[in-house]
Amino acid sequence: MHFTAEHDLFRRTVREFLAREISPHVDEWERDHSFPSHAVFAKLAEIGLLGLEYDPADGGQGADHWYTVIFGEELGRIPCGGVPMAIAVHTDMATPSLARFGSPELKQQYLAPALRGEMVCAVAVTEPNAGSDVAALETRAVRDGDDWVLNGSKLYITNGVQADWLCVLARTSNEGGYRGMSQIVVPASTPGFSVSRALLKLGNHSSDTAELSFVDARVPVSNTIGVIGRGFQQQMQQFQNERLIASYMAVGQCAYALERTLSYVRERRAFGKPLVEHQWIQYHLAELSAEIDLLRQYNYAAAEAYVAGADATRFATVAKLTAGRLVRKVADTCLQFHGGIGYMDETWTSRFFRDSRLLSIGGGVDEVMLSVLARLDGIVAD
Ligand SMILES: Cc1cc2nc3c(=O)[nH]c(=O)nc-3n(C[C@H](O)[C@H](O)[C@H](O)COP(=O)(O)OP(=O)(O)OC[C@H]3O[C@@H](n4cnc5c(N)ncnc54)[C@H](O)[C@@H]3O)c2cc1C
Numbered sequence: 338m339h340f341t342a343e344h345d346l347f348r349r350t351v352r353e354f355l356a357r358e359i360s361p362h363v364d365e366w367e368r369d370h371s372f373p374s375h376a377v378f379a380k381l382a383e384i385g386l387l388g389l390e391y392d393p394a395d396g397g398q399g400a401d402h403w404y405t406v407i408f409g410e411e412l413g414r415i416p417c418g419g420v421p422m423a424i425a426v427h428t429d430m431a432t433p434s435l436a437r438f439g440s441p442e443l444k445q446q447y448l449a450p451a452l453r454g455e456m457v458c459a460v461a462v463t464e465p466n467a468g469s470d471v472a473a474l475e476t477r478a479v480r481d482g483d484d485w486v487l488n489g490s491k492l493y494i495t496n497g498v499q500a501d502w503l504c505v506l507a508r509t510s511n512e513g514g515y516r517g518m519s520q521i522v523v524p525a526s527t528p529g530f531s532v533s534r535a536l537l538k539l540g541n542h543s544s545d546t547a548e549l550s551f552v553d554a555r556v557p558v559s560n561t562i563g564v565i566g567r568g569f570q571q572q573m574q575q576f577q578n579e580r581l582i583a584s585y586m587a588v589g590q591c592a593y594a595l596e597r598t599l600s601y602v603r604e605r606r607a608f609g610k611p612l613v614e615h616q617w618i619q620y621h622l623a624e625l626s627a628e629i630d631l632l633r634q635y636n637y638a639a640a641e642a643y644v645a646g647a648d649a650t651r652f653a654t655v656a657k658l659t660a661g662r663l664v665r666k667v668a669d670t671c672l673q674f675h676g677g678i679g680y681m682d683e684t685w686t687s688r689f690f691r692d693s694r695l696l697s698i699g700g701g702v703d704e705v706m707l708s709v710l711a712r713l714d715g716i717v718a719d
Contacts (some may be wrong), residue, residue: 339406340403342436347404347407348410348608352414352622360414362479363395363543369500374423377420378457380448382454384452389405389707390404395448396452400563405582412593413585413587413589413592413593417541426495427496429579430578430579432504432582433578434563435562437571438562443652446524452628456502457501458502462506464491467629474506477507478507484558485555488548493536494549495546496544496548498532502524504521504562509566512566518642519562520571521568523560537643541692581657587663591687591705594686597685602618612674621674622670625670635655650709656662657701662703665694669693
């Protein structure tokens with residue numbers, strides 16, 4: 338219904354490309370706790386994967402949103418969480434605001450090279466004292482003539498070590514709360530900007546995660562994305578893209594994990610027959626298959642609303658919440674059905690189990706999704 342023959346061809350092309358160019362290197366990159374994002378992004382750019390929906394005038398492909406759905410699902414088939422997350426940060430979490438609200442000059446300077454794979458980008462919202470509560474953030478940009486002077490720090494920033502520029506959310510007035518924030522492009526070459534440390538994590542080892550520092554970091558006011566003082570609202574819109582792509586990727590991850598587990602339980606024998614012939618295992622896998630299908634269809638409904646230009650906030654919230662929970666459940670069950678070998682580092686299930694824990698935290702914790710939903714559904718007053 339949603340996918341034409343061109344979409345199907347795109348899916349096959351992306352699947353083959355990722356299986357050939359990315360997946361074979363994942364074990365090495367996981368061991369290194371990093372991957373060569375510039376080299377990888379340049380390859381993705383060669384076949385137009387970094388700017389699917391963006392305007393051709395900015396170097397994008399001008400494709401419809403269903404291509405993003407497919408791209409997300411296929412990214413989920415890379416056998417780790419780190420690399421797909423780093424790619425999605427670049428394509429759907431750090432760049433949507435710039436594409437939507439940026440001036441033509443700012444887009445030529447930062448968006449176009451990002452879509453060509455020449456620059457890697459990151460989105461810097463979270464701080465030591467402001468995670469779920471974005472309105473509490475303290476990083477400040479004070480105007481001095483035609484410049485902003487930034488001071489503060491950002492925490493847990495994906496791509497933070499390798500990024501060439503960051504979409505930073507900072508306070509640009511003293512209004513407080515969610516008022517008076519702006520989104521500002523900060524090049525990593527800015528004097529006063531530094532990576533304080535690269536952080537080690539439970540999972541997603543191949544993606545770099547950084548703490549960042551800004552000490553009198555000076556950037557032109559013309560680096561402001563969109564309207565000065567509307568940064569919070571613009572970032573909330575950017576979060577919708579983040580939550581949608583995360584949910585599309587989760588469907589790919591879960592479906593792929595189920596396929597791999599099914600081949601294992603068909604081979605592995607216990608009590609005189611293949612594991613899959615035990616009814617308990619059949620029913621569990623069937624149930625997960627049903628739940629993955631529900632999320633996939635829900636994602637498609639979300640994508641339809643997005644394509645129609647409707648407010649997709651509720652869709653993105655429910656999808657992200659459901660995806661975070663489902664991916665954990667699938668990872669746990671797949672590991673369980675592999676038994677001892679499932680717990681070994683050498684088996685994909687242990688990495689999937691570790692990586693799966695992030696989705697209920699990154700991009701807004703489950704509890705924040707529930708509080709948004711409680712407000713949207715009138716369970717609490719707005
Ligand atoms: C690997 C990784 C990558 C990340 N990448 C980025 C990035 O690229 N850019 C970026 O800006 N941020 C990034 N983050 C940060 C992420 O978005 C935050 O960690 C997340 O929003 C939660 O904020 P916090 O860690 O400060 O938790 P807190 O806000 O301190 O919350 C802690 C816990 O309190 C509970 N809680 C919070 N709010 C409520 C509530 N309203 N009601 C009930 N309970 C609640 C939840 O259980 C929550 O887990 C990343 C995080 C990780 C772990």
